[in-house]
Amino acid sequence: MTTSDGVLRLGSRSFGAGEFALMAIINRTPDSFFDRGATYATDAAFAAIDQAVAEGADLVDIGGVKAGYGEPVSEAEELRRTVDFVAAIRARHPELVISVDTYRSGVARQVADAGADLINDTWAGADPDLVNAAAAAGIGLVCSHVGGLSPRTDPHRMAYDDVVADVIRTTTALADRALAAGVRPDGILIDPTHDFGKNTLQSLELTRRLDELAATGWPVLVAVSNKDFIGETLELPPGQRGNGTLAALSVSAWLGARVFRVHDVPAARQALDFIAVLRGTAQPAGTRRSLA
Amino acid sequence: MPVVAAAVCPHPPLLVPEVASGAAPELDDLRAASLTAVESLATAARIVVIGSATAASTYDGAAGGSFGAYGASGVRFGTGPAVLPLSLAIGGWLLEQTKAVHLPRTYRALPPDTPPDACVRLGREIADSNDRIGLLVMGDGSARRSEHSPVHLHPRAEIFDTTVANALQHRNLDVLKAVDPDLANELQAAGRAPWQVLAGALEGTSLSGDLTYEAAPYGVGYFVASFT
Numbered sequence: 001m002t003t004s005d006g007v008l009r010l011g012s013r014s015f016g017a018g019e020f021a022l023m024a025i026i027n028r029t030p031d032s033f034f035d036r037g038a039t040y041a042t043d044a045a046f047a048a049i050d051q052a053v054a055e056g057a058d059l060v061d062i063g064g065v066k067a068g069y070g071e072p073v074s075e076a077e078e079l080r081r082t083v084d085f086v087a088a089i090r091a092r093h094p095e096l097v098i099s100v101d102t103y104r105s106g107v108a109r110q111v112a113d114a115g116a117d118l119i120n121d122t123w124a125g126a127d128p129d130l131v132n133a134a135a136a137a138g139i140g141l142v143c144s145h146v147g148g149l150s151p152r153t154d155p156h157r158m159a160y161d162d163v164v165a166d167v168i169r170t171t172t173a174l175a176d177r178a179l180a181a182g183v184r185p186d187g188i189l190i191d192p193t194h195d196f197g198k199n200t201l202q203s204l205e206l207t208r209r210l211d212e213l214a215a216t217g218w219p220v221l222v223a224v225s226n227k228d229f230i231g232e233t234l235e236l237p238p239g240q241r242g243n244g245t246l247a248a249l250s251v252s253a254w255l256g257a258r259v260f261r262v263h264d265v266p267a268a269r270q271a272l273d274f275i276a277v278l279r280g281t282a283q284p285a286g287t288r289r290s291l292a
Numbered sequence: 293m294p295v296v297a298a299a300v301c302p303h304p305p306l307l308v309p310e311v312a313s314g315a316a317p318e319l320d321d322l323r324a325a326s327l328t329a330v331e332s333l334a335t336a337a338r339i340v341v342i343g344s345a346t347a348a349s350t351y352d353g354a355a356g357g358s359f360g361a362y363g364a365s366g367v368r369f370g371t372g373p374a375v376l377p378l379s380l381a382i383g384g385w386l387l388e389q390t391k392a393v394h395l396p397r398t399y400r401a402l403p404p405d406t407p408p409d410a411c412v413r414l415g416r417e418i419a420d421s422n423d424r425i426g427l428l429v430m431g432d433g434s435a436r437r438s439e440h441s442p443v444h445l446h447p448r449a450e451i452f453d454t455t456v457a458n459a460l461q462h463r464n465l466d467v468l469k470a471v472d473p474d475l476a477n478e479l480q481a482a483g484r485a486p487w488q489v490l491a492g493a494l495e496g497t498s499l500s501g502d503l504t505y506e507a508a509p510y511g512v513g514y515f516v517a518s519f520t
Contacts, residue, residue, distance in 0.1 A: 156435055156442030156480070157305055157378065159361035201311070201363020235314065 008219045008258065009186040010140050011097040011117030013058060015219075018281035020253060020272040023059040023099060023261040024052035025225065028081040042085065046092070053093055056269035061120055061261055062086060062111075063101035078107050083114045090115030099142075105129035112137030120221075120261075122146070122193065125174050131181040140187030142221055143174035147197025163202040164209045167192045168216060175218050189259060191221040194248075195228050203229035207248055214256025223261035224248040225268075246271050254279070294419045295493050296336050298427040299329035300460060302514035303343065303382035303482070310364040318509065325505040325516040326386055332518050334391040336426030338398075340418050341387070342486045343379025343430035345401035353397035357381030377401050379430040379482065392426060402485040404477055411485045412469055415492020429490045431483020433457075433513020441511030443480045452479050453506075453513035456487065460517040461503035465491040481513070494519060 006017035015021045026048055049060055064081035065073045073081075082100055089098055100111040103123035108130055112119075118140040121130050125143070134141040145167045147158045160166045171190035178188050192213055194203040206213075207229075213220050224230065230244035231237065242264055249260055249268055253275045262268040276282035307323055309316035333339055356370030359381065368374055369388045376384060380399045387393055402411065418425060433456060434449035435442050441449075452475065459467035468491040476484035497519075505516035 157362070159378065161361060199305075199363055201313075205363065232315075 006217075007186060008140075008189070009184070010059065010099075012095055013097050015058070015258065017258075018276070018279065019258070020276060021058045021097075021259045022056060022265060022268055022272060023061050023097075023221070023259055024049070024057035024265050025261060025263050026052070026060050026062050028062055028064045028085060045085065046088070049089055049093065049096075052265045053096055055265040057096075057265050059097040059099050059118070059259070060089065061099040061101050062089075062116075064107070065102070075104055075106050078102065078104065079110055082107060083110050086111045086116050087114040099140075103127055103130065105133040108133035109137065112139050118142065118187070118189075120144075120191075122191075122196070124170065124193075125177070131178045131183055134178065134187075135182035138184060140189065141178050141183050142189045142191050143171045143178060143218075144191040144193040145170045145197070146193055158197050158199065158202065160202060163198065163205050164212050167206060168213060171213075172216050172218065188218060189221045190216065190218040191223060194222070194224050198229075200229040200232040203227070204233065207251060210252050210255040210257055214258075219258045220252075220256060221259040221261060222249070222252045222257045224252065225262045225264070242267060250275055294421045294423065294425050295427055295497050295499070296424045297333050298429060298490060298494065298499065298519035299326075299333055300429045300431060300483075300487070300490065300515055300517040300519075301326040301329060301383065301386060302432045302512075302516070303379040303430045304432070304510075304512060304514070305359060305362040305364075305378065305382075306510070307382060308359050308362075308364060308367055308385060310367045311359050311362050322505055322507075322509075322514055322516070327389055329504065329516050329518045330386045330392060330428060331390045332520050333387075333426030333428060334395070335424070336392070336395060337424040338396045338421075339387060339392055339426045339428060341380055341383040341397065341399045341428045341430065342489045343377065343383055343399070343401055344404055344482045344485055345377035345379060346403060347401070348403055348406070349377075349401045351376060351380065351399040351401075355380075355384075355399060357384045359385075379486075383428050383430045387428065395426065400489075402489070404482070404485060405473065406485045408469060408471070408473060408485075408488050411488035412492035415489040416495065418489070419493045419496060425493075427490065427493050429483075429486045431481075431486040431515070433481050433483060433508065433515060435480035435482075435512045437508040437513055438511035441508075445511075446479050448475070449479050449513070452476075452481065453508070453515075456481075456483070456513075457503055457506045457515055460487075460501050460515060463494065463499070463501040463519070465494055483515075490519075 064078040099118035101120040354372040356374040357376040358368040358374035433453040436446035499519040
């Protein structure tokens, strides 16, 4: 069902099994839930990317439309916010993996031409032509689970007999569809998409049982950073969920997630570097204590 | 006098403390009002629970209810498999906590496209009984009441809910029967069909209404009413 060597290939980078890839969130929206548009202006966005790369990000995820409910953003406006920006990032950081968070095939085609390596389809194939766009461009695709919601809506009493089974069924079906449409098998990821179409208890269950998703063989992307399930668990507003984010991210990494979409790059990089050593896929930086 | 008491309650999963976890106290008043209304059904000889669901169905009193689908797998009742849809499961869960728990019980689920006249007719059929019936009507108001509603704010949601609340308070059966199904669906008001069953069931009675709770603390309209 997936590549035989388990290597994830995005742009010019390869991420072997057991290697963690860090994706920095760069919003090109004036109304993100978390940063409220801090990186909306182009100069600020470039500075944020330069900093994320310096701090250890392997990928950046560019979003031109706020995920939740908000002002309508036309395809033309989304293109205006993303295409030239992607081209400029590509020129500035030739090795950086560029992901674009979009559910529109028209946007996917044009950002791919501009140099994007991955389409992060947070709305689970709402636009059925998106897989064809990724296939034609030879770039990667994130297959997500939103519980059948329409783009940019919030969950109301989503019910699952088994939320993990539902996520596995949905994301692997989307991955198989992407494969059948010609998307590169080593460029397909699955994302349980915490919070989207899920209540907090369901997102916690997904985190607790992430090993079951990893066992599908598809590389798992997790995007838990500052989400409401962390906020509701700890009773904390968006600006104070960093520690909870690291806990959720660390457990996800331990249970087999491979790509991590985050706001705070240095914190996540440290946590992932530590877990890589714990898992035995990396060596400690230096072990002198009580050994001299 | 076949329908001797009726109660109207909302059915958010959040009403169940194990689902709400630390947020449970926020709905203490709604839970208490609902239990008081359901308690008043204990004077009946038999309970009929009406609620909305994706498909029409009837269940007997052994039918099980569970909230595992919402993350609280430890909460369940009934001796049979957990087949009850959410609205009826909340109704059964409320009944389990009252003196009405020992009464024979049946459940009816109605899909949101059930025509108003069919709902009214069903209400009349339920009332056409030799038993003393206690009717538990599970119905939420609009899920589009505020900017932070589960479904985004609809400008007509509040007046819609206020109209229903007034009709429950003043037992205005004609207003309940006239609630437009298309508007109710647009406003994501799950209670429309069950309220119209209530309107049909109350026709031959002199029960009077008492609205004891009306609020939308999370952007979904909740009503509790007693008819005694």
